[in-house]
Amino acid sequence: MFSVPNTTTQRPETTASENSPPQAEGDDQAFFADPNQPTNDDVDLPRIEEAVRAILAAVGEDPDREGLLETPARVARMYAEMFAGLKSDPARHLSKVFTEDYDEIVLVRDISFCSMCEHHLLPFTGKAHIAYLPSGKVVGLSKLARVVEEVARRPQVQERLTHTVADLVENRLSARGVAVVVESTHSCMTMRGVRKPGSLCLTSAMRGIFRDDPKSRSEVLGLINRQS
Numbered sequence: 314m315f316s317v318p319n320t321t322t323q324r325p326e327t328t329a330s331e332n333s334p335p336q337a338e339g340d341d342q343a344f345f346a347d348p349n350q351p352t353n354d355d356v357d358l359p360r361i362e363e364a365v366r367a368i369l370a371a372v373g374e375d376p377d378r379e380g381l382l383e384t385p386a387r388v389a390r391m392y393a394e395m396f397a398g399l400k401s402d403p404a405r406h407l408s409k410v411f412t413e414d415y416d417e418i419v420l421v422r423d424i425s426f427c428s429m430c431e432h433h434l435l436p437f438t439g440k441a442h443i444a445y446l447p448s449g450k451v452v453g454l455s456k457l458a459r460v461v462e463e464v465a466r467r468p469q470v471q472e473r474l475t476h477t478v479a480d481l482v483e484n485r486l487s488a489r490g491v492a493v494v495v496e497s498t499h500s501c502m503t504m505r506g507v508r509k510p511g512s513l514c515l516t517s518a519m520r521g522i523f524r525d526d527p528k529s530r531s532e533v534l535g536l537i538n539r540q541s
């Protein structure tokens with residue numbers, strides 16, 4: 314039905330933040346200056362600062378010592394950034410579609426993301442791979458990366474991140490098939506609790522033909538797993 318040579322495989326465009334040199338202080342300004350990044354103006358920064366001070370005091374620290382003075386404000390800005398996707402609708406990235414007579418698999422692999430585990434408020438980081446089988450409508454490839462970015466920026470679990478992305482692509486593009494595979498490392502597994510560094514969590518969501526037809530599913534999984 315569809316063949317590998319006609320398949321589009323493309324890595325997402327690098328974002329401005331990836332090209333910027335690492336900055337120690339004031340780094341969050343660059344994030345908010347990017348109009349493509351989600352923002353969440355509803356975040357109550359003073360309230361987070363108060364809470365962080367309370368946590369520092371509760372663990373036996375002195376929140377007023379020099380090294381910690383700026384920490385509550387810094388953490389508040391960090392949470393505003395990490396949870397910037399909470400109030401935005403990632404579907405908007407898929408609103409502009411192009412009519413295209415292309416009915417083979419479109420795959421965007423290795424979309425890196427950083428999300429926050431909602432059980433421990435610790436980061437989990439990894440890669441998402443999104444494949445879909447268009448039904449006359451395609452979307453800009455970087456938009457798929459935007460969707461992942463935005464769905465990741467909220468208190469999250471990997472399972473929900475995976476199927477949320479799959480549902481969005483299926484519904485917005487009326488795709489005949491959608492396959493989303495997410496692989497990530499969870500800080501709550503590696504640095505606390507069972508402490509298993511290197512453990513990888515894999516989740517997948519199959520929709521349409523990739524769910525119903527084993528042959529199509531194994532083809533798309535082969536593309537996602539192909540060594541390049």
Ligand SMILES: [Zn+2]
Nearest residue numbers: 430432433501
């Ligand atoms: Zn966790």
